[in-house]
Amino acid sequence: MSEQATATATRERKAKVPPRSPHGDAWESLTRTHAAIVQRLQEMLSAADFPPLPWYEVLATVAEAPEEQMRMGDLAEALVITRGGLTKLVDRLVKAGLLKRVFCETDRRVSYAALTPAGRDLLAEMRPAVIAELEVAFSANLSVAQANELRQTLDSVRGSACSA
């Protein structure tokens, strides 16, 4: 069997590489679309003298949390970055006055990242710009209904990707 495969491969080199699959193609489309939109957003933010995209993601995530504060570990998980990386990212936001650290009374190990007024103000400024950019990127080819459908599909995929 592998003899035959090798012989075939010798004649037709590309046959050695397994073919693409529907799920693989969907992934390729997902990753390239993601990268393209990230690029657009970063260009826009940089042109408007806003902080980089990861800062926005932190602010937007913390703002959704109760009391506008979040445990470091939970925040890292939500953003899908490492805890070490988050520590330094939050350090920068704290230094910029956009977040403050809040220490837990009942468990001295945990610390929270909490929105400051300046952080809330900046988010309020950035959000419309980000959303406008996304509208341009999405709306041309995606109705609101389609956007919701897309979100549901992706959420379910993420559900299984995280659990396993």
Next chain:
Amino acid sequence: MSEQATATATRERKAKVPPRSPHGDAWESLTRTHAAIVQRLQEMLSAADFPPLPWYEVLATVAEAPEEQMRMGDLAEALVITRGGLTKLVDRLVKAGLLKRVFCETDRRVSYAALTPAGRDLLAEMRPAVIAELEVAFSANLSVAQANELRQTLDSVRGSACSA
């Protein structure tokens, strides 16, 4: 009482921050799902002693190109990374023997990244592992038909995101 006061204060503070939008939610889902799957793939590759994900993406993209080679600029655009970044990425792959640089006869400015036999072999080894991981992540919640639909949706979004 104080609960109500707190709730009101919270609501008033958050009112400064513009609300979320359907497209914004779709984007959030897209970016987090992307990150989650990347994380899974990288874990798998590292556990199997394979090179990191960007190497796979380079190999897979070059392998699809005619003659299994691609101009640096086109490759950078396809991967949605900067040309400077690609130069160094390809440097590493060349040093590992997976790619070779081919210089254009008619235009001495351009250079191609071309697959070596070792690069083709490695891709042939990695692809099944990557696809298997994606099948696990996707298949649980996505039929082949749904995967194709997802790909089409994302492709059309990318089309408008890139052109503008």
Next chain:
DNA sequence: CAGAAAAACTTGTATCTACAACTATTGCTT
């Protein structure tokens, strides 16, 4: 047909991220 402008790629630098080791605190087990 010079000489400027553009194009393709590379390089230098500074920042950011991940990975692994480390500290401090809490929970569990006997």
Next chain:
DNA sequence: AAGCAATAGTTGTAGATACAAGTTTTTCTG
């Protein structure tokens, strides 16, 4: 209650990426 394991977060270091400036080759223009 003592000691070991688990949890939460930080830090040190190495590697990777973006951004901007630099080099070489090609194209355009007067």
